[in-house]
Amino acid sequence: MPHADAPRPRPGRPPTTSRAQILAAARGLIDRDGWERLTIRKLAAEIGVGATTLYHHVQDKEDLLLLLINEYGEQVSRPRLPDEPRERVIVAAATIHDALAAWPWAAEVLTTDGFIARLGDSPLGLVEAVVAGAVDHGCTPEHAVYVFRSIWYYTVGEILVRSHTARRGQGDAVTRQGAFFGTIDAGKLPHLAALGDRWAVLAPRDTYVDGLRALVDGLLAQGARVRP
Amino acid sequence: MPHADAPRPRPGRPPTTSRAQILAAARGLIDRDGWERLTIRKLAAEIGVGATTLYHHVQDKEDLLLLLINEYGEQVSRPRLPDEPRERVIVAAATIHDALAAWPWAAEVLTTDGFIARLGDSPLGLVEAVVAGAVDHGCTPEHAVYVFRSIWYYTVGEILVRSHTARRGQGDAVTRQGAFFGTIDAGKLPHLAALGDRWAVLAPRDTYVDGLRALVDGLLAQGARVRP
DNA sequence: ACCTGAACACCGTTCAAGT
DNA sequence: ACCTGAACACCGTTCAAGT
DSSP states (O other), X not given: OOOTTSOOOOSSOOOSOOHHHHHHHHHHHHXXXXXXXXXXXXXXXXXXXXXXXXXXXXXXXHHHHHHHHHHHHHHSOOOOOOSSXXXXXXXXXXXXXXXXXXXXHHHHHHHTSOGGGXXXXXHHHHHHHHHHHHHHHTOOHHHHHHHHHHHHHHHXXXXXXXXXXXXXXXXTHHHHHHHHHHSSXXXXXXXXXXXXXXXHHHTTSOOHHHHHHHHHHHHHHHHOOOOO | OOOTTSOOOOSSOOOSOOHHHHHXXXXXXXXXXXXXXXXXXHHHHHHTSOGGGGGGTSSSHHXXXXXXXXXXXXXXXXXXXXXSHHHHHHHXXXXXXXXXXXXHHHHHHHHTTOGGGGOOHHHHHHHHHHHHHHHHHTOOHHHHHHHHXXXXXXXXXXXXXXXXXXXXXXXXXXXXXXXXHHSSOTTTOHHHHHHTTHHHHHTTSOOHHHHHHHHHHHHHHHHOOOOO
16 A cells, blocks of 8 residues: 555646646736737647647636736735834835736736635735724724725726726827817816816826825724724 | 708618617616627617628727717716815715716726716716815815826726626625635734624625715815915 | 547627628 | 628637547
8 A cells, every 4th residue: 555645646648738837828928918918719829738728727717817816916025014004004005006006907807806805815915914004003993994995996996097098098198188178168167178188197197195195094084093 | 052951862771770779779788788798799689780780870889888978977967066165076976986886887998998088078077076176175276186086096996896796796705705714814814814704794885985085085185275 | 637629609890792 | 871791800618539
């Protein structure tokens, strides 16, 4: 009777494709062509394998993307978090934001997916940091969850809006914007008409952290309690 | 020589399909089957016409969706806005939110689309109201644009996250959540572990307006100026 | 056990031809 | 001027058969 720990030759055809290889190839394709152009068929072709082969290593396309996100989440470097609770919330949230800004398609997938229940321990570390910061500031755990959720909404919205408007327009966004605000009804929409083309200049500005500070200040003020 | 205003018979085959008919059918299909299931082919079949016919009445699918959104935006009933500037911002933003919550796919399209430059005057009225409220509170026009953008990020994020998590899970979200927080590393993630299954209870709560108030308070505080 | 091509059930869009 | 079917260039996924 063979020892339980002894390496035993497994039966059947040996694998030529591994899950790690698939994930690496997918990352390469996303970084090269963009996430909306990633298809199972192209991914298989890139690896040099039949499209149907991939279904032996991942459940389906959604599963593949989730694996990819968790792998990415483990590689996100966590900065030293400040001791001051409010600042800790800000830095943790900004870290989540920056990680997603570099890989906006992840925000898209996480939004369409229930998300938190399927994240690994490593990316959850930043969620924990936000909740812990709120609690240390004096919030109840319940309020801390609400703080995190509100920040998450703001963060995900910023990523999605900005990544999508950055893709298009660029060249003709300003022109179109200009034409648009030219024909606007100044009687009904006086402030927008007065802003005119300045909107196009203001809109692409990176104000994420400013808005985050405003939001966190407001959220923590709502949940502050007297501490002993 | 015929009079300029006289109705003249136009040459060619008379139309059997109108843009209004297409939009109405599209609305019906979206309300019935959900926006992710709307296809050009199904829409044409619903009308009882060849799929390619639609391309004589709309440029492409994206154009169709934008027409639909502007039509919808015109039908959104605008509540009486309060005089107090801060409250006006809240009510206008909440109106945008509620309109999108009823038609979450519109939020999806608006996010993926530069959006504001392609909206009609009617839906822009609520954008104007937010900007005007901020200015009346004492913000510069530039700060008011930032106020609107921040609110927009938060609003769109909330809609997308909530509409997507509502679609899935339901039945098994709680179970999965419970299983998840059972296996969480309590050493590394103490707050999340302590929350346990309560997260699943807290997450679906509608806290949009609370978070909006926190955000608006913070944003207006940042931009407040001394007024004469 | 792993890999495969054929097939299924779809997409959005173009375009030459018909009415 | 309007409508059409055929065709193009794709999708994700299943499944029986091969190694």
